[in-house]
Amino acid sequence: xxxxxxxxxxxxxxxxGLVEPRKMVLILVTLFVGAGAxxxxxxxxWDSFKNVYVGNLFDTSLTNFTLKNxxxxxxDPRALGMLGDSFLFAFGSMVVAFFxxxxxxxLVERTNTPLRNLMYSLMFIxxxxxxxxxxxxxxxxxxxTIGLFNKVWFAMGFVDxxxxxxxxxxxxxxxxxxxxxxxxxxxGAALRAMDPSLEEAAYTAGAGKFTTLARITLRMMTPALxxxxxxxxxxxxxxxxxxxxxxxxxxxxxxxxxxxxAAREINPPLYGQAFVFSLVLVSxxxxxxxxxxxxxxxxxxxxxxxxxxxxxxxxxxxxxxxAATGFIFLFIIFAAVLPFLILLYASFLPYYQVPSAKxxxxxxWDNYRSLLGRSDVLLTIKNTAILCGIVSVGGxxxxxxxxWIVVRMxxxxxxxxxxxxxxxxxxxxxxxxxxxxIVFLTFPNPIYGTIWILVIAYLVQFMPIGTRFTxxxxxxxxxxLEEAAASSGASLVxxxxxxxxxxxxxxLIAGGLYIFLLSAKVMSSAAILYTPDSTVLSVMIFQLWNxxxxxxxxxxxxxMIIAFTILTILSRRxxxxxxxxxxx
Amino acid sequence: xxxVTNLSKRFVTDRGEVKAVVGVTFxxxxxxxxTLLGPSGCGKSTTLRCLAGLEKPEQGEIIIxxxxxxxxxxxxxxxxxxxxxxxVFQSYxxxxxxxxxxxxxxxxxxxxxxxxxxxIREKVKKTLELVRMEGYEDRPATQLSGGQQQRVAMAxxxxxxxxxxxxxxxxxxxxxxxxxxxxxxxxxxxHRLGLTTVxxxxxxxxxxxxxxxxxxxxxxxxxxxxxxxxxxxxxANKFVAVADFVGLANFFEGKVVGGVGASGRGTIETTxxxxxxxxxxxxxxxGKVLISARPEVVQVSREKPSGGGAIMLGExxxxxxxxxxxxxxxxxxxxxxRARLGPxxxxxxxxxxxxxxxxxxxxxxxxxxVASAKQ
Ligand SMILES: Nc1ncnc2c1ncn2[C@@H]1O[C@H](COP(=O)(O)OP(=O)(O)OP(=O)(O)O)[C@@H](O)[C@H]1O
Ligand SMILES: [Mg+2]
Numbered sequence: 001x002x003x004x005x006x007x008x009x010x011x012x013x014x015x016x017g018l019v020e021p022r023k024m025v026l027i028l029v030t031l032f033v034g035a036g037a038x039x040x041x042x043x044x045x046w047d048s049f050k051n052v053y054v055g056n057l058f059d060t061s062l063t064n065f066t067l068k069n070x071x072x073x074x075x076d077p078r079a080l081g082m083l084g085d086s087f088l089f090a091f092g093s094m095v096v097a098f099f100x101x102x103x104x105x106x107l108v109e110r111t112n113t114p115l116r117n118l119m120y121s122l123m124f125i126x127x128x129x130x131x132x133x134x135x136x137x138x139x140x141x142x143x144x145t146i147g148l149f150n151k152v153w154f155a156m157g158f159v160d161x162x163x164x165x166x167x168x169x170x171x172x173x174x175x176x177x178x179x180x181x182x183x184x185x186x187x188g189a190a191l192r193a194m195d196p197s198l199e200e201a202a203y204t205a206g207a208g209k210f211t212t213l214a215r216i217t218l219r220m221m222t223p224a225l226x227x228x229x230x231x232x233x234x235x236x237x238x239x240x241x242x243x244x245x246x247x248x249x250x251x252x253x254x255x256x257x258x259x260x261x262a263a264r265e266i267n268p269p270l271y272g273q274a275f276v277f278s279l280v281l282v283s284x285x286x287x288x289x290x291x292x293x294x295x296x297x298x299x300x301x302x303x304x305x306x307x308x309x310x311x312x313x314x315x316x317x318x319x320x321x322x323a324a325t326g327f328i329f330l331f332i333i334f335a336a337v338l339p340f341l342i343l344l345y346a347s348f349l350p351y352y353q354v355p356s357a358k359x360x361x362x363x364x365w366d367n368y369r370s371l372l373g374r375s376d377v378l379l380t381i382k383n384t385a386i387l388c389g390i391v392s393v394g395g396x397x398x399x400x401x402x403x404w405i406v407v408r409m410x411x412x413x414x415x416x417x418x419x420x421x422x423x424x425x426x427x428x429x430x431x432x433x434x435x436x437x438i439v440f441l442t443f444p445n446p447i448y449g450t451i452w453i454l455v456i457a458y459l460v461q462f463m464p465i466g467t468r469f470t471x472x473x474x475x476x477x478x479x480x481l482e483e484a485a486a487s488s489g490a491s492l493v494x495x496x497x498x499x500x501x502x503x504x505x506x507x508l509i510a511g512g513l514y515i516f517l518l519s520a521k522v523m524s525s526a527a528i529l530y531t532p533d534s535t536v537l538s539v540m541i542f543q544l545w546n547x548x549x550x551x552x553x554x555x556x557x558x559x560m561i562i563a564f565t566i567l568t569i570l571s572r573r574x575x576x577x578x579x580x581x582x583x584x
Numbered sequence: 585x586x587x588v589t590n591l592s593k594r595f596v597t598d599r600g601e602v603k604a605v606v607g608v609t610f611x612x613x614x615x616x617x618x619t620l621l622g623p624s625g626c627g628k629s630t631t632l633r634c635l636a637g638l639e640k641p642e643q644g645e646i647i648i649x650x651x652x653x654x655x656x657x658x659x660x661x662x663x664x665x666x667x668x669x670x671x672v673f674q675s676y677x678x679x680x681x682x683x684x685x686x687x688x689x690x691x692x693x694x695x696x697x698x699x700x701x702x703x704i705r706e707k708v709k710k711t712l713e714l715v716r717m718e719g720y721e722d723r724p725a726t727q728l729s730g731g732q733q734q735r736v737a738m739a740x741x742x743x744x745x746x747x748x749x750x751x752x753x754x755x756x757x758x759x760x761x762x763x764x765x766x767x768x769x770x771x772x773x774x775h776r777l778g779l780t781t782v783x784x785x786x787x788x789x790x791x792x793x794x795x796x797x798x799x800x801x802x803x804x805x806x807x808x809x810x811x812x813x814x815x816x817x818x819x820a821n822k823f824v825a826v827a828d829f830v831g832l833a834n835f836f837e838g839k840v841v842g843g844v845g846a847s848g849r850g851t852i853e854t855t856x857x858x859x860x861x862x863x864x865x866x867x868x869x870x871g872k873v874l875i876s877a878r879p880e881v882v883q884v885s886r887e888k889p890s891g892g893g894a895i896m897l898g899e900x901x902x903x904x905x906x907x908x909x910x911x912x913x914x915x916x917x918x919x920x921x922r923a924r925l926g927p928x929x930x931x932x933x934x935x936x937x938x939x940x941x942x943x944x945x946x947x948x949x950x951x952x953x954v955a956s957a958k959q
Contacts, residue, residue: 202690202694204667208663220681
């Protein structure tokens with residue numbers, strides 16, 4: 001990072017300026033972003049070509065490079081199977097997410113489906129529920145032995161189970177449901193960005209509804225659809241929780257689970273293989289994201305928003321209207337209601353059993369009582385609160401400062417920072433968690449084994465997400481507003497506190513909440529970095545599940561979902577009120 | 585060719601109900617260039633979109649040719665793709681994923697009229713020649729300038745050989761020079777092709793230069809229909825005369841004091857003196873009227889002029905030099921009169937000048953019609 005970034009004065013002047021608190025803040029943030037983005041990547045690349053094992057994690061010699069790790073990783077016949085399974089799983093979840101997300105986006109934006117305007121609020125329901133809990137919920141329906149649907153099937157006189165939760169189709173079904181809200185929001189926005197008169201011109205040129213749909217609407221949407229498909233595919237390749245819970249026990253592996261087992265479950269750990277799989281995963285993600293950016297450039301060319309923002313002509317569904325509303329609600333039921341209900345049901349049982357009169361008679365609040373009496377649970381709740389609180393607040397502070405540097409200082413250094421902050425987006429949580437583990441094992445430090453290593457890993461992982469919220473906000477603030485404050489003698493901290501933060505508060509709250517929920521929901525890097533003292537809720541649920549205490553999982557899940565829901569509602573309220581009073 | 589009867593359309597929005605079009609009635613003869621003129625939000629586009637079938641009105645009847653396209657009474661509503669109305673949009677609506685050729689050929693491709701691809705090619709070529717875009721067939725639509733997009737949009741609408749051509753502010757996104765040029769081009773083209781056209785604009789000059797008939801709209805209603813000359817010289821009420829888009833006017837209140845004869849001329853007493861004007865039909869002695877006189881018909885001189893009409897002495901309150909003319913406000917008693925003086929008049933604030941208004945260059949409207957237009 002060039003020192004010319006922040007000052008064009010002489011070196012001595014710059015040195016003198018260093019002690020200025022304003023510059024200290026900027027430099028510290030830049031260093032954090034740079035280190036957080038580059039060090040894990042460096043380790044992933046470097047160690048992939050080194051002979052690494054416990055006791056020799058970081059070989060600094062400039063010779064000794066080897067392809068041994070690659071040979072070993074791909075010599076394993078299961079590696080090929082893993083590749084195939086990964087791609088099939090990613091493709092399947094993309095299809096499921098498009099089927100639901102695309103259809104619902106079309107119904108909401110382009111047809112007169114009753115209650116369609118509720119959809120934007122309803123989509124928050126599946127978003128609050130962690131993917132892991134969706135997986136557990138669906139296992140309780142689809143498991144060949146204890147699954148409710150199969151039990152009903154058996155009761156109808158069949159012998160072989162009809163569903164198998166531990167199979168690739170079941171896995172991509174759940175992953176696809178999890179990814180649907182994102183697909184819906186994205187495709188809905190793309191549909192709305194389309195100039196309605198493009199469709200109207202087709203009607204007046206003599207084209208009917210379906211010709212217009214096929215030759216204008218769909219074709220206009222092609223870049224957005226392709227971009228989204230690619231993004232979903234990348235996310236599918238990176239997925240961790242669903243394959244871990246549903247696939248691993250049946251021997252179905254994907255990249256993320258392979259890394260996890262090689263680094264954490266196998267003894268002695270196969271670090272070399274973990275590095276290789278991480279590197280391949282990061283490369284795939286990077287390629288996908290670059291292609292995605294290209295396509296979005298095309299989509300931007302097509303998005304010719306003009307006119308007054310009225311909705312285009314809505315397709316009249318006629319007698320299909322109830323079916324369309326039904327479809328939307330069916331999705332909400334699949335993605336949130338069913339998994340929640342079965343977890344809720346399980347949470348009242350002493351041991352798991354399918355619903356029956358006997359089961360109803362033994363239901364009680366005991367699990368909740370014992371849960372809140374367990375010291376490890378309380379410690380985990382405390383850890384999670386610390387993690388989520390610091391990562392969301394700290395993440396948004398870093399994001400604000402980064403955005404301010406990127407938007408205000410149009411120097412080369414600022415551009416570089418903009419690129420750096422985006423890098424973690426291409427590093428899946430499991431790979432970055434693994435890289436951080438090696439980094440902190442290599443250099444002696446007091447925070448390995450504490451919650452703070454998780455804080456750092458999550459802060460880095462969510463940097464690109466935070467800046468997505470703050471970039472636009474900061475760009476909207478005219479430089480004069482700040483200059484007016486600066487010319488009246490305010491320091492940078494004062495300017496941030498009194499001018500910038502109040503003005504972009506709504507996006508800060510929205511971004512903070514989003515990161516808070518992500519930190520609590522996503523298990524990937526935590527799964528690699530936790531120790532008994534630094535367990536968080538997602539990890540604890542996974543452990544309880546492995547121990548087989550489904551009722552405990554249920555009660556913890558229910559508490560978690562309730563807390564997240566309250567938090568979401570509160571933050572949306574605050575965000576909206578602030579947005580109104582500040583006139584933004 | 586087009587007959588619209590008692591058309592009404594409202595929108596329900598978050599902020600309540602908007603009556604976009606209220607009881608609009610008009611007739612467009614075959615081959616006419618009919619313009620809807622009015623300020624922003626008065627319902628011009630909505631009226632046009634009802635004609636195209638892009639909006640469904642609540643009430644009224646639309647007949648194009650001899651087909652009933654919409655009738656609330658008979659429960660008829662023909663969808664837009666079967667109305668045979670070519671439309672040119674304000675945003676041009678050129679499909680960015682197609683080449684110029686496919687944009688223009690689209691109407692023929694979707695409605696097979698028994699043409700083979702060579703014939704379609706030939707037609708597209710001819711139509712592009714009409715709009716002076718020959719040779720652009722293979723250009724991607726994203727690489728066209730605003731003026732070129734406008735021409736392609738015209739070509740697409742013309743290729744359809746529609747029964748009626750509908751245009752919604754097609755020139756408003758062009759720069760001033762090009763707009764002036766296209767005004768003449770578009771008018772000549774549709775005249776040559778003999779197309780019946782309904783045109784929407786908020787630009788007075790555009791409407792005057794292009795139209796055979798103008799309908800002035802205000803808050804969802806049509807307040808006057810007439811030729812451009814009629815609209816300018818005989819505004820039906822104060823709104824038509826005063827609104828920015830139909831020029832400026834001086835207004836005086838007056839009273840008919842006599843002499844309304846078969847010629848329709850009468851003597852009117854005003855604060856500015858006594859005038860001989862054509863009075864509205866059915867007006868009799870004693871009726872209250874409002875007189876409008878355009879600034880350019882107000883005669884100004886330093887010496888007292890001879891001859892008739894109202895002659896008053898006034899003082900220049902403010903004279904603004906605008907190059908082509910001086911825009912002068914002259915105070916006469918309690919009234920202020922606006923006039924235009926040639927650039928060589930060399931008027932300055934405080935000058936004492938005689939003002940003369942000839943009754944023949946004024947228009948007279950009933951006071952009541954003024955009140956009703958304001959509601
Ligand atoms: N789809 C719609 N939904 C809600 N309100 C609408 C819609 N379309 C038009 N309106 C409202 O109806 C009224 C008339 O609109 P219209 O577009 O016809 O005006 P216009 O005369 O064409 O104005 P402009 O010159 O600005 O284009 C306006 O008040 C407008 O806000
Ligand atoms: Mg309009």
